[in-house]
Amino acid sequence: MDTDNGSFNTTQVRVMLPIGNKAWNLRFDLPFISANTNSINKTAIGDVGMGISYIPYLQKNNGVAFRARVYANTAADPNFGTGKWVFMPAVVYGKYFLKKKFLWLSTLEYQGSFAGADERSDISVTVFDNVFLHFFGKNWIASDVAFRYNTTLEAFQNNCYIEFGRKITPANLVYIHPSAGFGGGKTYNFGVEAGILVLF
Template sequence: MKNTLTFLLLSFIFCTSLKAQDTIVQKKNIYTEARYHYYLKTILLFNEYLDTDKGSFNTTQLRFLHPIASKAWNLRVDLPLVSTNTNSDNKTGIGDIGAGLSYIPYMKYKDEGIAFRARVISNSAADPAIGTGKWVFSPAFFFGKYFTHNILWITSLENQISFAGSKNRNDINLTTFENYFMYIFGSHWIAGDVAFRYNAINKGYPNNAYLEFGKRITKNDIAYIHPSVAFGNHKTYNFGLEVGMLILF
């Protein structure tokens, strides 16, 4: 697991020395699709409900993305409002705020490309019940490819590892391998996603999968909904539902 993290860290540092090709800001490509938009300022507001063995976990999140520098860079900020509902404890408040920086160093025309992202998730939750109690660093690598003009595949490898925080909370070391397939038709899309995870702390596999249905409502407004289900040992929830709206400007 340490080797995986080291590789991702070195990959992210190396990519910053590369110059993004002009085509990535001049032509439509994989990272202009709704779920991976890099080149316009974007506000994403979504609500995710998760059913757990002990009750429910609900997150209402505001995400802001802003292209910077040559527009091959992208800044992301996440502000979550979290609610838990169990038989013994109900809590609502600000969750762990996160910020990330993404970079696209390579694009082969518009058919395929790679991207890197590094995020830091803070130990900022208003209550221990709605946060991890840890500071987390999360590097990720993405590869995307169009199989046809309307079938898109994006795969990613991400590692989340805690580096500071409460000694009374469990450390975090989670690796995720995710595959996202999107079929685009007109102003709509249908997508499927499967994420395989390995938790190195409890030796568990908290995997999940979802189906997604999306529609471009106006030129700058996009809505989507996706139901999800978790599987594997030590899974963190049973089933969930996320509804979101993107505003591009």
């Protein structure tokens, strides 16, 4: 990720575990961050997160989910985290189109801090995110635009990306997506993300 203050590289391990009939899911995020900045540590752990999601309504072509995440103030370097504990409730709506070849996911999320370092700025961000995915064969392509309004800064911190993915085996998928930030208070200029998804 390229920012005005240098570059950040994040390697993130994410585990999602279904519970029972898979209407409930647990999520754990463990980020390791390397930076080309004025950071005290050049490589260290970031803010660790966990969350839970619940799908109360699911039909053949559409569904609704609720999600809640908490990110802890665990970053080993002030530049690698918010300095705050952050709670993120969200509601998600998803709908398939044209025999499940297209999927639209719309998310409304609020991110608010409730504890942490007094000298760090409070977090109050509202996010409206829309993702469109197209599936063809073993591949998919996605586009996303996320509008983020930071109440503390009174500025927009939006971003968008295009994603390309492919199923390598029935249980292993890979993807890559370039992204860009835009808006008066954007947090980064551009970035590239690549990942491996392992289903189990």
